[in-house]
Amino acid sequence: MSGTLHRIRLVAAREFLVTVSSKGFLFGVLIMPIVGFAVAMLIPKIMAQRGAQVNVEVALIDQSTVVAGPLQAELEPAAILARRAAGRRAAVQQAAPGVSASDAARMPNPVPEQPVPAFTIRELEAGTSVDSQKSWLTAPSEDKRVRRALVVVPVDAATRASGQADYGSYELYAPRNLTEDAEGALHEALRQALTVVRLRADGLDPQLVQAATRIARPRTVLVSPDGRQQGAQGLNRALPFIMGIMLFMGVMIGGQSLMTSTIEEKSSRVVEVLLAAVSPLELMWGKLLGQLGVGLVSMTIYVSLGVLALLQFALIGLLDPMLILYLLVFFLLAYLVFGALMQAIGAAVSQMADAQSLMGPIMILLIIPYVLTPIIGRAPDSAIAVVTSFIPPVNSFVMLARLASSSPPPVWQVLLSIAAGIAGAFIAVWFASKVFRIGLLMHGKPPSFATLVKWARMS
Amino acid sequence: MQAALKLQGVEKSFGAQRAVSALDLAIPKGETCGLIGPSGAGKTTSIRLIMSILFPDAGKVEVLGLPSALDAKDRIGYLPEERGVYRKMKVGAFLRYLAGLKGAAESDAGPRAKELLEKLGLEGVLDKKCEDLSKGMLQRVQFVGSIVHRPELLILDEPFSGLDPVSVRLLKDVITAERRRGTTILFSTHVMAQAEELCDRVVMINRGRKVLDESMSSLRRRFDPTRVLFEPLDADAPLDGLRDIPGVQSVQRREGEAELRLFPGTDPSAVIRAAAAVVVPARIEIARVRLEDVFVGMVRSEAAGDESEAALREHLQGLGGEKA
Numbered sequence: 159m160s161g162t163l164h165r166i167r168l169v170a171a172r173e174f175l176v177t178v179s180s181k182g183f184l185f186g187v188l189i190m191p192i193v194g195f196a197v198a199m200l201i202p203k204i205m206a207q208r209g210a211q212v213n214v215e216v217a218l219i220d221q222s223t224v225v226a227g228p229l230q231a232e233l234e235p236a237a238i239l240a241r242r243a244a245g246r247r248a249a250v251q252q253a254a255p256g257v258s259a260s261d262a263a264r265m266p267n268p269v270p271e272q273p274v275p276a277f278t279i280r281e282l283e284a285g286t287s288v289d290s291q292k293s294w295l296t297a298p299s300e301d302k303r304v305r306r307a308l309v310v311v312p313v314d315a316a317t318r319a320s321g322q323a324d325y326g327s328y329e330l331y332a333p334r335n336l337t338e339d340a341e342g343a344l345h346e347a348l349r350q351a352l353t354v355v356r357l358r359a360d361g362l363d364p365q366l367v368q369a370a371t372r373i374a375r376p377r378t379v380l381v382s383p384d385g386r387q388q389g390a391q392g393l394n395r396a397l398p399f400i401m402g403i404m405l406f407m408g409v410m411i412g413g414q415s416l417m418t419s420t421i422e423e424k425s426s427r428v429v430e431v432l433l434a435a436v437s438p439l440e441l442m443w444g445k446l447l448g449q450l451g452v453g454l455v456s457m458t459i460y461v462s463l464g465v466l467a468l469l470q471f472a473l474i475g476l477l478d479p480m481l482i483l484y485l486l487v488f489f490l491l492a493y494l495v496f497g498a499l500m501q502a503i504g505a506a507v508s509q510m511a512d513a514q515s516l517m518g519p520i521m522i523l524l525i526i527p528y529v530l531t532p533i534i535g536r537a538p539d540s541a542i543a544v545v546t547s548f549i550p551p552v553n554s555f556v557m558l559a560r561l562a563s564s565s566p567p568p569v570w571q572v573l574l575s576i577a578a579g580i581a582g583a584f585i586a587v588w589f590a591s592k593v594f595r596i597g598l599l600m601h602g603k604p605p606s607f608a609t610l611v612k613w614a615r616m617s
Numbered sequence: 618m619q620a621a622l623k624l625q626g627v628e629k630s631f632g633a634q635r636a637v638s639a640l641d642l643a644i645p646k647g648e649t650c651g652l653i654g655p656s657g658a659g660k661t662t663s664i665r666l667i668m669s670i671l672f673p674d675a676g677k678v679e680v681l682g683l684p685s686a687l688d689a690k691d692r693i694g695y696l697p698e699e700r701g702v703y704r705k706m707k708v709g710a711f712l713r714y715l716a717g718l719k720g721a722a723e724s725d726a727g728p729r730a731k732e733l734l735e736k737l738g739l740e741g742v743l744d745k746k747c748e749d750l751s752k753g754m755l756q757r758v759q760f761v762g763s764i765v766h767r768p769e770l771l772i773l774d775e776p777f778s779g780l781d782p783v784s785v786r787l788l789k790d791v792i793t794a795e796r797r798r799g800t801t802i803l804f805s806t807h808v809m810a811q812a813e814e815l816c817d818r819v820v821m822i823n824r825g826r827k828v829l830d831e832s833m834s835s836l837r838r839r840f841d842p843t844r845v846l847f848e849p850l851d852a853d854a855p856l857d858g859l860r861d862i863p864g865v866q867s868v869q870r871r872e873g874e875a876e877l878r879l880f881p882g883t884d885p886s887a888v889i890r891a892a893a894a895v896v897v898p899a900r901i902e903i904a905r906v907r908l909e910d911v912f913v914g915m916v917r918s919e920a921a922g923d924e925s926e927a928a929l930r931e932h933l934q935g936l937g938g939e940k941a
Contacts, residue, residue: 161691161720166719210804427701431762433670434695435718437687599670 165436169444174451176209177415182545191463211273211304214340217291221284222316225328228354232347233277241346247390275305275340277347283301288331296333305340307332309348316355325356343358351610398535398559404460405555406528408489413500416445417513420504429598438595446497446587453493461485484561484572491579492554496524498583498590501612505590512604519607527555538563547575550582589614621801621899622667627676628763629662635661637825640676644803644818649796651788651819651847652813654803654910659825660805661698664774667803669694683769691720692766694800698775702747709743712762721766723770730875733761736794737787753780760788764795771795773804777811787814809908821912829911841879844904845888848874850897858895864888876904 177183216233220226231237284292286312295306307330313319314326328348332341354364423429432441461482468477503516527546534543538560547557547567557575561569592614597605605613624642628635637659644650652660665671667678669686681689703711709730716726731743737757742750750758752910756779764771777785792815796802806812812819819831819836849856856875859869864883869876879888885903892901 163719168714172714174704262861401787423701423703426704427697427699428703429701430670430697430699431695431701431715431759432718433666434693435690435715436696 160244162437162440165440166444166447169436169441170448171449173419173445173448177419177449177452178455183411183415183452183456184214187459191460197384211276212303212305212337212340213276213278214305214307214336214344216277216279216344217282217294217306217335219281219282219284219310221306222311222313222355223284224316224355224359225311225348225351226281228351229278229347231256232350232354233279233343235274235276236349237347238274238343240351241343244526272339275343277340277344290328295331305333305336307344309344309405311348311352315352317359320536320581325352328352368374369530373605388590397481397562398538399532400404400464401481401558401562402528402531402555404485404493405489405558406524407460408453408457409496409524411456411491412449412493414447415452417500417504418510419445419505420501421510421513424505424598424601425508432596438598439591442501442591442594445499446494449497450490450493453489453497457485457489463473482544484558487576488554488558488579490578491583492551492587494583495551495554495579495586498586502590502593502597504592505595506600506610506613507603507604515604516607516610523551527552531555531559534559535563538565538567544571547571550578551586553578553582592616619646620644620646620679621681622680622803624663624667624678625677625679627666627678628662629666629671629673629866635825637673637822640825640827642820642823642827642830644801646801647796647799648817649802649815650804651816652822653807653809653812653819653912654805654822654937655807660807660822661774662825663804663822664698664772664805667772668693687878689770691766692769694766695772696760696763696776698805700752700756702755702759704748705746707744707752708758709824711747712758712765715762716765719766719768726765729767730761730765732792733896734758736791737761738784753784756780757784757788760791764791764800767798769800771800771802771804773802775806777806777808778802785811809912813908813912819908825915836908843879843883844886845877845879845892846900846902846904847872847877847892847896847898847913848900850855850899854896856896859892862888862891863894874900 182221199490218226218229264550285317288308291308295308298423299306310329310331312326312328314322315328316325330344331346357364357367429441435442465477499520500517503513503520507513507516534540534556537543542569543556543560547560549573553575557567557572561572592612596613596616597610620643622642622644624640627637627640629637640663642663652663654660662671666673667680667686669678674747678685680686681692683689686693706714709727712730713723713726716730717723734740734742734757737760739754739757739761740936742754742758747755747758760773760776763773771792773792776788779787789811792802792804796815804815813833816833818832819829820827847856847859856870859865859875859877862877864879865888866878866880877888877892879885889901889903893896921922
């Protein structure tokens with residue numbers, strides 16, 4: 159017995175060390191997230207690098223006659239910058255409630271500051287028709303940086319027509335080349351200018367109204383019967399999906415290399431040498447445990463990266479440490495089921511290409527629950543979510559998503575799901591051990607799933 | 618004497634094809650046994666059955682006194698026919714890994730692997746990756762892998778195939794050294810000369826059946842020297858006088874030499890002396906029994922009229938020049 163454990167330990171250690179020190183692992187586990195992160199950081203920068211400062215000539219047909227002045231003021235560069243800063247603060251508070259306005263203002267801005275467009279207003283006669291300006295709007299300009307726009311402000315946009323509850327609105331005409339940034343700034347300035355005009359018309363102080371309507375959004379404090387406070391809703395909504403990704407990546411990294419290394423051992427014929435030293439079961443368990451270590455290492459890396467990111471933004475308090483423990487437990491169960499099946503496939507085929515067709519059903523079982531995690535996280539108590547949390551192999555994903563959701567399931571359901579997972583792992587490992595033993599020395603035509611089941615029943 | 622290896626009525630079929638039928642075998646401890654036969658005779662299948670890599674449909678296998686090789690894995694060394702290594706692993710690490718799986722101590726396995734590699738002309742490969750080695754080198758590395766843990770029973774499936782003559786020589790020396798250590802050795806080959814050189818005992822199988830199981834010395838006795846080969850110094854010298862020597866039954870001329878068949882019971886030394894007196898010889902020798910001849914004879918009588926016989930004979934003729 160100690161000999162068996164000794165051999166399993168040796169096989170596992172080799173499997174772990176070889177995989178962890180391979181270039182593929184370094185690339186897959188370490189470099190991919192870094193590349194992914196870099197791309198995520200770069201894309202907004204590339205998108206934002208739309209161009210240099212633009213000069214926008216705005217032709218204004220101000221039928222109300224009162225908007226031109228306030229609009230001029232709102233289009234000043236300082237006013238545009240102030241509005242941008244306020245918008246960013248609101249976005250941060252929306253994503254992470256509880257962060258104070260001053261903290262939000264100090265946070266680094268991932269998007270580089272766009273140059274502020276320079277607006278010049280040319281007022282036209284109130285009766286000018288839009289059609290008569292079309293040629294001016296679309297005429298190619300000599301200066302590449304000059305853009306044009308036409309704004310029409312009807313009377314009822316500034317003053318309410320008698321008997322009407324609502325105001326009218328303005329119209330904006332622009333050629334294709336008006337930048338998104340300038341267009342946004344113009345809309346925003348018009349909105350502000352019209353608000354000012356409307357409030358003044360009713361004898362109200364626009365600054366007072368602005369101050370009165372500005373309310374910082376606080377963190378929602380959830381209260382459960384045991385009095386525990388839970389994290390911010392913003393992060394909590396993403397948590398089921400994040401857990402799904404972690405589980406999926408851990409299982410895929412471990413399972414995939416389990417399959418490739420088994421195929422390699424088989425096709426390089428080293429397996430016969432190994433079988434003279436270890437039993438098929440010892441070999442299988444050794445490899446399974448070795449790659450479990452690989453999966454755990456990669457998950458540890460991802461979890462620590464995530465925790466580091468939370469620390470960076472002082473949001474660590476929002477993560478329940480129990481969730482990391484649950485992630486570990488359900489990873490173990492999901493890995494044993496999927497890892498064993500993928501290993502069985504590796505043992506059954508002679509080359510990677512033959513494995514693809516057998517991998518299809520496994521991948522579907524792996525991807526569907528993973529994709530569904532955000533939906534389960536939103537409806538954690540739906541009948542289908544409850545039922546599938548007891549059905550291996552999808553139970554790990556479903557239960558983890560429910561645990562990460564805002565409405566965690568009762569303890570008995572968690573325990574039942576773990577028990578179901580253990581049963582599923584047993585069956586999968588049993589099936590794999592049968593297929594493994596027969597498949598290892600079998601070469602030639604790749605078997606179908608039906609053949610694998612026959613092997614399992616046969617031995 | 619206790620048998621290191623014992624097979625009783627072992628049978629194995631793959632589908633409709635019978636690979637091994639009614640195989641009985643007993644190899645005493647310390648003996649070196651050659652398993653010979655043409656390709657596809659069932660040698661590899663027999664060895665896999667012994668190693669419990671395959672399981673017999675019927676019959677019993679006993680290895681080192683235990684009911685299965687699985688129970689005695691650590692005491693067996695095995696070189697499979699299909700060579701395989703971990704391509705990305707270093708030679709030293711690979712050998713230590715195999716020795717570790719066989720329960721050998723790391724402190725012993727390292728130096729022994731190094732020593733064995735040097736004996737096989739592979740100095741300095743310990744730190745090379747397996748994929749950087751040639752096929753012949755890998756085969757020697759694998760051979761080291763099969764004996765690094767000092768097994769009591771060594772099973773080698775075609776250990777010499779694909780090796781150059783120098784490597785074959787080195788390998789034979791190491792096998793001989795293992796034999797002196799008291800290891801029981803079973804090796805398969807389709808080159809009869811190798812079996813002749815190394816074995817105490819020879820087992821021949823053909824088409825899954827054992828056709829011969831005899832010690833080399835008994836074989837030599839049984840197939841009495843009844844032929845003398847005579848090569849005259851002058852190739853054109855008349856050889857008629859040889860026929861009149863007492864005890865000579867017939868003389869057959871072949872290119873450059875004559876084969877003298879003797880009556881059973883004749884003393885060959887008297888014939889040799891007499892022949893040298895009749896014609897000046899360049900070379901006179903007693904034609905030793907060759908396994909090849911025995912084998913062809915066996916197979917011929919066994920499978921008379923069988924279509925595979927021609928193929929077999931052709932195969933053996935092809936092997937005639939393959940003396941290593």
